[in-house]
Amino acid sequence: xxxxxxxxxxxxxxxxxxxxxxxxxxxxxxxxxxxxxxxxxxxxxxxxxxxxxxxxxxxxxxxxxxxxxxxxxxxxxxxxxxxxxxxxxxxxxxxxxxxxxxxxxxxxxxxxxxxxxxxxxxxxxxxxxxxxxxxxxxxxxxxxxxxxxxxxxxxxxxxxxxxxxxxxxxxxxxxxxxxxxxxxx
Amino acid sequence: xxxxxxxxxxxxxxxxxxxxxxxxxxxxxxxxxxxxxxxxxxxxxxxxxxxxxxxxxxxxxxxxxxxxxxxxxxxxxxxxxxxxxxxxxxxxxxxxxxxxxxxxxxxxxxxxxxxxxxxxxxxxxxxxxxxxxxxxxxxxxxxxxxxxxxxxxxxxxxxxxxxxxxxxxxxxxxxxxxxxxxxxxxxxxxxxxxxxxxxxxxxxxxxxxxxxxxxxxxxxxxxxxxxxxxxxxxxxxxxxxxxxxxxxxxxxxxxxxxxxxxxxxxxxxxxxxxxxxxxxx
Numbered sequence: 001x002x003x004x005x006x007x008x009x010x011x012x013x014x015x016x017x018x019x020x021x022x023x024x025x026x027x028x029x030x031x032x033x034x035x036x037x038x039x040x041x042x043x044x045x046x047x048x049x050x051x052x053x054x055x056x057x058x059x060x061x062x063x064x065x066x067x068x069x070x071x072x073x074x075x076x077x078x079x080x081x082x083x084x085x086x087x088x089x090x091x092x093x094x095x096x097x098x099x100x101x102x103x104x105x106x107x108x109x110x111x112x113x114x115x116x117x118x119x120x121x122x123x124x125x126x127x128x129x130x131x132x133x134x135x136x137x138x139x140x141x142x143x144x145x146x147x148x149x150x151x152x153x154x155x156x157x158x159x160x161x162x163x164x165x166x167x168x169x170x171x172x173x174x175x176x177x178x179x180x181x182x183x184x185x
Numbered sequence: 186x187x188x189x190x191x192x193x194x195x196x197x198x199x200x201x202x203x204x205x206x207x208x209x210x211x212x213x214x215x216x217x218x219x220x221x222x223x224x225x226x227x228x229x230x231x232x233x234x235x236x237x238x239x240x241x242x243x244x245x246x247x248x249x250x251x252x253x254x255x256x257x258x259x260x261x262x263x264x265x266x267x268x269x270x271x272x273x274x275x276x277x278x279x280x281x282x283x284x285x286x287x288x289x290x291x292x293x294x295x296x297x298x299x300x301x302x303x304x305x306x307x308x309x310x311x312x313x314x315x316x317x318x319x320x321x322x323x324x325x326x327x328x329x330x331x332x333x334x335x336x337x338x339x340x341x342x343x344x345x346x347x348x349x350x351x352x353x354x355x356x357x358x359x360x361x362x363x364x365x366x367x368x369x370x371x372x373x374x375x376x377x378x379x380x381x382x383x384x385x386x387x388x389x390x391x392x393x394x395x396x397x398x399x400x401x402x403x404x405x406x407x408x409x410x411x412x413x414x415x416x417x418x419x420x421x422x423x424x425x426x427x428x429x430x431x432x433x434x435x436x437x438x439x440x441x442x443x444x445x446x447x448x449x450x451x452x453x454x455x456x457x458x459x460x461x462x463x464x465x466x
Binding site for chain 2: 023025065066067068069070071074077078079080082083085105106107125127128129130131132133134135136150151163165167175176178179180181182183184185
């Protein structure tokens with residue numbers, strides 16, 4: 001596991017995605033998009049109907065999050081990751097459309113990992129339950145679509161030094177599988 | 186009879202949910218610090234440090250510890266000599282929840298109906314309320330703002346009496362193993378043993394509210410808690426599920442008398458953001 005921290009900017013280039021390895025600590029800066037259960041369901045329906053998505057996913061990173069409301073004066077309310085497996089049935093469809101990164105927490109299905117390898121995408125984990133800390137790295141939040149979904153809306157976030165760890169790299173190396181092995185006794 | 190007004194109930198419930206969501210308990214902080222000392226994984230240590238920093242920020246800035254500010258669940262001990270005045274008890278509890286979640290910048294995470302419409306109720310009501318009538322003239326509220334990343338990893342089994350202690354251990358450890366990184370480890374594992382399908386689940390939830398560092402008063406169960414905790418912490422899952430020794434901070438068991446034919450076991454997993462608070466009025 002690398003000790004130093006890698007700084008990455010969005011959109012995620014193929015070279016950058018290639019350079020990231022399981023266990024890398026990263027600080028992400030730039031634009032990321034929030035989407036969780038409800039947006040994934042809508043995306044799946046649009047793709048099924050052959051319709052356009054409300055954003056171009058090429059090179060983008062999606063953050064699985066539903067922020068708490070922001071107190072006046074703050075850019076964003078507490079905003080830690082939600083559990084990723086609920087997005088697994090839709091994630092491969094988005095990876096096919098060029099999505100390069102996903103930020104969440106928890107296990108991914110074999111189908112998602114296969115699609116990540118095929119489409120050269122990276123899965124990052126942010127620390128679950130560190131929502132107040134993570135919010136400090138979020139500079140602005142703005143709804144892009146489905147505003148009626150409230151916390152679940154598709155939102156554009158501008159982040160600076162957003163802390164995450166590469167859990168599954170684009171070769172399919174998985175820290176959730178490798179990490180625990182050393183401590184199983 | 187002692188009179189307690191609905192207004193008092195509203196203020197108490199509101200205050201409890203604000204406190205629970207902003208201020209992690211001293212017991213949980215102590216558990217995290219102890220985990221940090223024992224943790225061998227550098228990544229694991231870094232995750233626990235992030236969690237401790239996060240909890241300090243939330244408490245200082247009066248913002249939520251976690252964006253999932255949970256479903257509001259209350260265990261109420263209602264003294265039989267109390268007369269509730271000025272309204273309806275259940276409405277007062279829900280009004281307290283409403284005021285905390287709407288006024289306190291907490292996320293509204295409850296939908297009106299689970300299957301067809303799933304429309305957000307916009308105020309995090311209704312709360313789930315368990316009321317026990319007890320002697321006395323006070324009302325004691327124990328509340329939890331229960332996050333659902335961990336709730337989703339909970340499980341229940343109707344074991345047979347022959348499965349016994351080993352069966353219970355295996356089911357609890359297997360449930361935590363299967364959950365892996367999903368429920369935001371280090372977790373607190375609430376275990377309800379005995380009763381019926383509903384009773385086991387209810388006491389498993391109640392077990393997650395017990396203060397860390399207070400083992401079961403029945404030594405046999407206290408020992409079993411320690412044994413299961415040791416086995417869980419050999420799974421290697423660690424903080425954030427990225428590998429390490431600190432998978433669970435505690436295992437809490439509650440039991441209830443059981444039917445001769447059954448051994449129900451419920452495992453309710455609670456994330457490290459174990460947000461609970463209590464108040465007697």
